[in-house]
Amino acid sequence: xxxxxxxxxxxxxxxxxxxxxxxxxxxxxxxxxxxxxxxxxxxxxxxxxxxxxxxxxxxxxxxxxxxxxxxxxxxxxxxxxxxxxxxxxxxxxxxxxxxxxxxxxxxxxxxxxxxxxxxxxxxxxxxxxxxxxxxxxxxxxxxxxxxxxxxxxxxxxxxxxxxxxxxxxxxxxxxxxxxxxxxxxxxxxxxxxxxxxxxxxxxxxxxxxxxxxxxxxxxxxxxxxxxxxxxxxxxxxxxxxxxxxxxxxxxxxxxxxxxxxxxxxxxxxxxxxxxxxxxxxxxxxxxxxxxxxxxxxxxxxxxxxxxxxxxxxxxxxxxxxxxxxxxxxxxxxxxxxxxxxxxxxxxxxxxxxxxx
Numbered sequence: 342x343x344x345x346x347x348x349x350x351x352x353x354x355x356x357x358x359x360x361x362x363x364x365x366x367x368x369x370x371x372x373x374x375x376x377x378x379x380x381x382x383x384x385x386x387x388x389x390x391x392x393x394x395x396x397x398x399x400x401x402x403x404x405x406x407x408x409x410x411x412x413x414x415x416x417x418x419x420x421x422x423x424x425x426x427x428x429x430x431x432x433x434x435x436x437x438x439x440x441x442x443x444x445x446x447x448x449x450x451x452x453x454x455x456x457x458x459x460x461x462x463x464x465x466x467x468x469x470x471x472x473x474x475x476x477x478x479x480x481x482x483x484x485x486x487x488x489x490x491x492x493x494x495x496x497x498x499x500x501x502x503x504x505x506x507x508x509x510x511x512x513x514x515x516x517x518x519x520x521x522x523x524x525x526x527x528x529x530x531x532x533x534x535x536x537x538x539x540x541x542x543x544x545x546x547x548x549x550x551x552x553x554x555x556x557x558x559x560x561x562x563x564x565x566x567x568x569x570x571x572x573x574x575x576x577x578x579x580x581x582x583x584x585x586x587x588x589x590x591x592x593x594x595x596x597x598x599x600x601x602x603x604x605x606x607x608x609x610x611x612x613x614x615x616x617x618x619x620x621x622x623x624x625x626x627x628x629x630x631x632x633x634x635x636x637x638x639x640x641x642x643x644x645x646x647x648x649x650x651x652x653x654x655x656x657x658x659x660x661x662x663x664x665x666x667x668x669x670x671x672x673x674x675x676x677x678x679x680x681x682x683x684x685x686x687x688x689x690x691x692x693x694x695x696x697x
Contacts, residue, residue, distance in 0.1 A: 352562025544628020
């Protein structure tokens with residue numbers, strides 16, 4: 342029993358760690374896709390949590406039933422035609438861009454706090470990620486089991502400080518009074534956000550589902566992870582809302598939010614954000630490398646080095662530029678992948694003995 346509970350928490354941690362990434366951990370992603378729409382942004386955040394549970398559970402069941410090992414395997418299963426190759430290639434490009442964004446985020450984070458050149462922060466992340474990835478799946482689970490609880494504790498602590506020291510600004514009435522930067526477009530923004538996050542985490546959910554071979558543990562792990570992720574996003578969004586419009590000018594908005602509590606709190610938050618970026622970098626590169634191993638017969642270890650080498654020059658485009666440009670594009674393309682998975686699931690549910 343204890344082993345199953347531990348497995349559920351590990352799955353939840355990997356799920357959260359994969360999705361949080363550079364964008365959410367820094368606050369940049371939340372500010373762009375939710376905070377800019379004002380207090381109504383909470384509706385979009387809750388909708389994301391619901392869809393994470395529905396779609397990711399579906400992907401997990403398909404993966405376990407077909408003994409799949411990568412998102413490429415999943416693509417060829419749900420769409421065994423030329424179109425699947427196009428979609429699979431687009432997903433690979435998305436994950437490469439996502440891992441590049443994280444490397445850029447590491448550079449931006451250390452630059453904003455310490456003033457060191459961005460390339461230094463990027464290289465530090467790349468080297469430590471390589472070392473961890475050589476441990477394969479065990480390294481992925483180990484880092485998320487430590488980093489994710491730490492992130493939740495630190496964000497909750499800062500959120501609690503806001504509630505205690507600035508309770509008036511954290512009321513719903515005050516948030517309603519703040520004019521949104523973007524009055525329209527929340528629905529579309531939410532759909533895009535759901536799309537690229539589900540595509541991102543599918544690269545980890547697929548091999549985990551096959552390796553663990555316990556549908557109930559995967560199901561509960563995904564549910565717990567989605568709930569934790571939703572609460573995390575709500576807390577971050579609340580703090581960003583009451584710090585408008587200043588947060589829109591920062592590459593790392595959460596560091597600005599924590600500034601009022603002193604350098605110590607800022608430093609702790611910086612460490613946690615960096616660690617969370619790191620966990621998602623590992624997840625993304627792991628997903629791509631596993632896919633390259635399956636699709637192109639490039640060994641896992643060689644693929645790791647290849648992906649990092651591709652990521653480094655892309656990361657120099659800049660953190661904010663990459664998020665604002667690439668995330669919406671790949672979010673839209675990811676909707677095709679989600680529709681294909683849903684269609685396959687409902688068409689083959691009886692054949693695969695999958696219970697709805």
